[in-house]
Amino acid sequence: MTDSLPHRPLSMLRAVVVAALIGVAFFLPQLFGGSSVAYSTLTTIALFAVMCYGVDVVLSYLGEVSLGHTVFWAIGGYVAALMSVHLGVNGWVTALATIGLSVAAATFLGLVTLRTREFVFSLVTYAAAVVTHEIAFNWDAVGGSDGTVGIPALKLPLGFFTYVGGTQEELWPIAFALLLLTLFFVARFRRSRLGTTALMVHMNPALATSLGVDQRRVRLAVFVISAPITALAGWLYAYQRAYVGPDMFEAYFLVMMLTAVVLVGRRILLGPLLGTAVLIIQQNLLSLGGDWNKVILGFVLAAVLIFWPAGLMGLVDHMRQRWLRKTRTNGRENKRSYMEEVQ
Amino acid sequence: MTAALACSHLTVSYDGNVALNGVSLSVGSGQMIGLVGANGAGKSTLVNAVAGWSRGRPAVSGSVTLDGADISALAAHARAQHGLLLVPEGKNIFAELTVDENLGLVRAPRDVAGRHVFSIADVFNLFPRLTERRTYKGGSLSGGERQMLAVGRALLAAPRVLILDEPSAGLAPRLILDLLERIRSLVDRGLPVLLVEQNVKAALKVVDHLYLLERGRIIAGGPTTVMKSDARIVEAYLGTLAVDRA
Amino acid sequence: MINILAVGFAAVLAASAPAFAQRAPIKVGTIFPLSGGAGPDGQSVTNGVKLALEQINEAGGLLGRKLVLISKDDESTPAVGVSRANELIAEKVDVAIEGWNSPVTLAMQPILARAGVLDITAVSKADLILAGQSNPLAIRINSSNGFDAAVIAKYVAETLKAKKVAFLTQNDAYGNGFQSTVEAEFKKLNFAGEVVLTEKFAFRDTDFRVQLTNIKAANPDAVIVTSASNSSGLPATIEQYRQADIKAPFVGAVGIMLPTVFKIAGDANNGVVSADIYFWNLPPFATIPENVSFVAAYKKAHGVEPDKSAALGAAALQVWARAVEATRSLDRKTVAEAIRGKSIKGTLFGDATFLPNGQLQPRYVVFKVVDGKNAKFEALQ
Known part of the structure; x- marks a missing residue:
């Protein structure tokens, strides 16, 4: 736990610092030279980070590994692609449809997996992803194995004018806004009633029940709200790439989601964003070639899970605790007598 | 006047093996009822059946009423929401969270009619020890502090009835009595409590009524003053010396 | 993290800065799978492009300038291919030769087209590639379904x-x-x-x-x-x-x-x-001089005769180079229009004729296997 649970009012200073950091973050592409690679890399990082937050919510607050979030990711991509190509509707419409459909799909999958835990939960969600992949791959109405091409630029009418996201430079503000929205949502969720009860269920299901928490309802609710996060990332990804195909179900995205969340540590607000950034930067700018990248990614994932299951932040925390304990035992502390305890 | 908590003819069996056989008991307002018995007598089975827990797939018959309303069909979380609050044995705090966070998790219901409402200040008044530990993680608390925290958290949920399952497990004798006496002070203000205990000696000091459970049946029960000298209790749990001192 | 990013971008910028000022080389980008299951195939195509490129450099270059190859690995993954396409765009390549897997090509096409980079698909076969929705100037060397x-x-x-x-x-x-x-x-x-x-x-x-x-x-x-x-x-x-x-x-x-x-x-x-559509030693290819010299050079460089993949890569480069030569331009539209619906002479496929939609008209050899163990066959017809 890095943040404490009860609501802490944001101090003025903190608000100013956060606002300043957000401002700087927005101009990151320019700070890195303003090239199209800078824009596309940062847009991709923002986009994939949003994708990862859906998985993060489920993993960090239910303690379950969802292998089915590629379904929601693909729902976003397919809805944006098919509706904008065949119906010619704007981005708001496709976004709303994305949210609606992903919530419906998550409700269904959530109800199916309501009684499952851990390994079985992962397996069932994975099965859902496999089945959906097969459907997308073989159903010509959604593009079949070739997918859908010719997705137009993202159009977002804002009353008096329409924002058009065609180039990477134009898509960056949208990706950035989506990321901010997601961070805000997840931060609120962490402090919400649902967030805290989910954490109770995760930490001690029996105890949560004894306090009146309906485990199943909480699990279903968390799973359902995680879906549109990942789905909206898929929605924007469709416009960025202008092509959507069954590759959205590929392990590439699944591994990215899980690694990015686990790498830095669970239940850390910026964890998935940092994890995604590290992975994308390694792949795009410090690449050692496809085979080596996969070896390294697999090795890092395995090493983190085996040695520091709490992620890199967990490692830092561990070191700090050890240091603290050392300094503490050197000083006074820490023997309690029974007397003291009864007062 | 209806009892705050009553169960009648409660029978629990696992695959035909009867673990609890026709148990009836009731806890009235301002009463502290003790339920004692040896390991395996069926104490936990009774608590689970009353609270709506189902370990394995037991067949449960009989009824449980809370302030006169039948809650037999409700799930465990719903019974808790209705004010039947159980402080389970062991693992009854969130070890990763601080004392403040543990207490902050609970929100009292909106409708508190018929319930015993406690504020965080009440909890700290009852257990001043917790005040000093507010920023400590649950996992670093001593056994006694954990019990205080668990009871305090249950109080914040505005109970109708409080069930304590073996609160003395793993505690030093002095601490047990201290804890039970503090809880007794709540009972004197009206809170009904069902105390399930192995430590008969300690229980006898605080409860109004005592039931003795053996092999799934209540084999004896009555006011504490009577039960103190009941042969079965004396032989099995107290020994002569204890009777003398009591 | 910011440091890593800065170093990374600095590296990219350094790489994209002109290596020598006077006659800057013409940049040819390739994106094929170089790792994973399809890695050997993608390497074969890339080798074909590289060899044809070296042959042009040895003959004095193109428009008096040298050709350089920037080769990328799409890992058979559309998402990775998109990143690689963006990298080629940042390096300001004059042509991108790409495509072993259709989904990867379909994902990269709009990115390259929007950036105005001429895109030649060497292998990927999906019909959608030439449908013109994401790249109205598409060109493909491999035969269509x-x-x-x-x-x-x-x-x-x-x-x-x-x-x-x-x-x-x-x-x-x-x-x-x-x-x-x-x-x-x-x-x-x-x-x-x-x-x-x-x-x-x-x-x-x-x-x-x-x-x-x-x-x-x-x-x-x-x-x-x-x-x-x-x-x-x-x-x-x-x-x-x-x-x-x-x-x-x-x-x-x-x-x-x-x-x-x-x-x-x-x-x-x-x-x-x-x-x-290609056999290094069967007619008509055995008598095309560009093929003969390519086969000899390929054998010298790699110890084996080129397969179809290598030939498709080489042909893609040759078609583009001949069109650039003929138009004396590197402009995407000019060069593409000199290829689409036109016939290009002097490639290892002989005269390469393109349909108006950018598809190369293939010449098939129908064959029958006569010695399966040694992969020997005879041409029919």
Whole structure:
């Protein structure tokens, strides 16, 4: 736990610092030279980070590994692609449809997996992803194995004018806004009633029940709200790439989601964003070639899970605790007598 | 006047093996009822059946009423929401969270009619020890502090009835009595409590009524003053010396 | 993290800065799978591009400038391909030659097109690539499914004069698409025979005995087989076909008889008929001077003769270079319009004629396997 649970009012200073950091973050592409690679890399990082937050919510607050979030990711991509190509509707419409459909799909999958835990939960969600992949791959109405091409630029009418996201430079503000929205949502969720009860269920299901928490309802609710996060990332990804195909179900995205969340540590607000950034930067700018990248990614994932299951932040925390304990035992502390305890 | 908590003819069996056989008991307002018995007598089975827990797939018959309303069909979380609050044995705090966070998790219901409402200040008044530990993680608390925290958290949920399952497990004798006496002070203000205990000696000091459970049946029960000298209790749990001192 | 990012971008910027000021080289980018299962194939295409590029440099370059190759690995993953395409755009390449997997090509196409980079697809076969929706100036070297189906339909209908035809079809977009196109071609040819049976299988299947028993019972004059599983499913199909003792000719779809099939199924391949668009030593290629010199140079560099993949890569570069030479321009539109619907002389495919949609008109060699163990075959027709 890095943040404490009860609501802490944001101090003025903190608000100013956060606002300043957000401002700087927005101009990151320019700070890195303003090239199209800078824009596309940062847009991709923002986009994939949003994708990862859906998985993060489920993993960090239910303690379950969802292998089915590629379904929601693909729902976003397919809805944006098919509706904008065949119906010619704007981005708001496709976004709303994305949210609606992903919530419906998550409700269904959530109800199916309501009684499952851990390994079985992962397996069932994975099965859902496999089945959906097969459907997308073989159903010509959604593009079949070739997918859908010719997705137009993202159009977002804002009353008096329409924002058009065609180039990477134009898509960056949208990706950035989506990321901010997601961070805000997840931060609120962490402090919400649902967030805290989910954490109770995760930490001690029996105890949560004894306090009146309906485990199943909480699990279903968390799973359902995680879906549109990942789905909206898929929605924007469709416009960025202008092509959507069954590759959205590929392990590439699944591994990215899980690694990015686990790498830095669970239940850390910026964890998935940092994890995604590290992975994308390694792949795009410090690449050692496809085979080596996969070896390294697999090795890092395995090493983190085996040695520091709490992620890199967990490692830092561990070191700090050890240091603290050392300094503490050197000083006074820490023997309690029974007397003291009864007062 | 209806009892705050009553169960009648409660029978629990696992695959035909009867673990609890026709148990009836009731806890009235301002009463502290003790339920004692040896390991395996069926104490936990009774608590689970009353609270709506189902370990394995037991067949449960009989009824449980809370302030006169039948809650037999409700799930465990719903019974808790209705004010039947159980402080389970062991693992009854969130070890990763601080004392403040543990207490902050609970929100009292909106409708508190018929319930015993406690504020965080009440909890700290009852257990001043917790005040000093507010920023400590649950996992670093001593056994006694954990019990205080668990009871305090249950109080914040505005109970109708409080069930304590073996609160003395793993505690030093002095601490047990201290804890039970503090809880007794709540009972004197009206809170009904069902105390399930192995430590008969300690229980006898605080409860109004005592039931003795053996092999799934209540084999004896009555006011504490009577039960103190009941042969079965004396032989099995107290020994002569204890009777003398009591 | 910011430091890593800064170092990374600095590296990219340094790489994209002009290496020498006077006559800056022309940049040719390639994106193929260089790792994973399709890695060897993608390397083969890349080698073909590289060799053709070196041949041009040795002959004095293009428009008096040297050509340099920037090669990228798409890892057979569309998302990675998109990143690589963006990198090529940042490096300001003058042409991108790409595409082993259709989904990767389809994902990269709009990115390259929006950035105004000329995009030549070497291998990926999906029809959508040339549909013009994401790249109105698309160009493809490999044959299209439509042409492939036509040559097979023509062979079965006119050469074999089959009356009863059976299909053994891989049950996916590739297999079903191929079959329906062949059937459409039959109609165009006023085919007198009939399709007596269609048997399907999944890409991962290795046991085809039920389907083959049904085919034997139907007693067809020809069996048309599609299968993209060249390292397990297809060799198994061929061996079980022989075991089932089916007398009708095994007619394989275009491009399926790859080296692994010969290696695994050996002499069971004898008698298999198929077609393809490039053989280094068969007519007409054996007599095209550009091919002869390419084969010699390739053998010298890699110790083996070039396969179709390498030839497609080389042809892509040659077609582009000839068009640049002819138009004296590197502009995407100018060069693309000099290729689409036009004929380009002097490539290892001889005169390369393109349809208006950018598809190279392939020249097929229909062949029959005569010595499966040594992958020897003879050209028919």
